[in-house]
Amino acid sequence: MTYESIEFQQEGGIARIWLNRPDKLNSFTAAMHRELANALTQVEQGGARVLVISGRGRGFCAGQDLSERQPGADGGRVDLGETVETFYAPLIRRLNALPLPVVVGVNGVAAGAGANLALAGGDIVVAAESASFIQPFCRLGLIPDTGGTYALPRLVGRARALGLALLGDKLPAAQAQQWGMIWECVPDAELEARLDALARHFAQAPTKGLAFTKRAIGESLGNTLDAQLDLERDMMRELGASDDYAEGVAAFMEKRQPVFKGQ
Missing domain, CATH: 1.10.12 (Lyase 2-enoyl-coa Hydratase; Chain  A, domain 2)
Known part of the structure; x- marks a missing residue:
């Protein structure tokens, strides 16, 4: 199967997905969601014992590509609930239901749905020191979707979850580790090696x-x-x-x- 918005590889018990729209900071489009769904079907049907998700380029994922979800010039409205129901909710449900560890490697920015893909969909989240997590929904009059309102308070508590969601401040990876939001923060140059080591470990695990x-x-x-x-x-x-x-x-x-x- 040919992919354009992602890269997919499955070998030796290790499945890997790279978000691959680096010129758009790997922001989500409907086409990317469909490709992710197809890749997850291959993971579910294959012999993978671990799934690693990361991003190409200088960022992990900047969230939704807003060019696909703009209100019409004629005042027409966009049904964002349908977007969540069709794409984001199934993605998080499938990642949580996978009977194997999901490792997420965050390089650069993880914003909006990109942050919550990692936080609500990943079992082990490793971030580069230069990475950051942002919940910018408040700047658009929205709520943290993609499982954000579920994962955030459970990971960091009510006060910090509300601060992140209501202010939309950037949270550096090192602080995310200190807060217990992610498993590990590593030097940028070590991120890929760390992901490979975790993948090999889980591929041989029970x-x-x-x-x-x-x-x-x-x-x-x-x-x-x-x-x-x-x-x-x-x-x-x-x-x-x-x-x-x-x-x-x-x-x-x-x-x-x-x-x-x-x-």
Whole structure:
């Protein structure tokens, strides 16, 4: 399949997506969304054990390309709710539902939907020191979409979430790490190597267990303690019968490195 707005590669258990509109800071268009949807279908159907998302050029993603969502000169209105329902919400839902880790590498600016693609769609977010996160929706009379209103308060708390959303200030990557918004901030020159190392690590990890961990933590946000304990019981029962658990125990007892199959 040929892509124009993104690059897609899948090999050795590692799937990689690069947003690829560098002249527009990788801002979203309908065409890019359709290509992302096709790439995610390939990830869902293939043998990937990790997905890495990053951006080409000097920025990760500047959010929506507003040239596609301008009110008409005749006073016509744009249905932004339909845009969310058709493109952004399905993207975040699919990334969260993937039964494998999603690693996001942020280089340069991550603004609007681009920031929230990382924060609401990524499981491990690594940013270059020069990167920044911006919620500029307030400057347009809008709200943080693409899962922003869900992810922000859970990542940084109510006060900081409201400050970011109501002021639209730029948050440097180092501060995002200090606030617990992202996993790691690394020197710019080390970002690609760090993403490659994480990809190789997860490609050899016990994928089913990681997928269950991802799901359990996600469901915990809406569960009672009793419901979560029941979920842990059921998941541990299934994982205890998995090939990877048997291999992990055998490797521990034999004092060797495990060879996980992701099953």
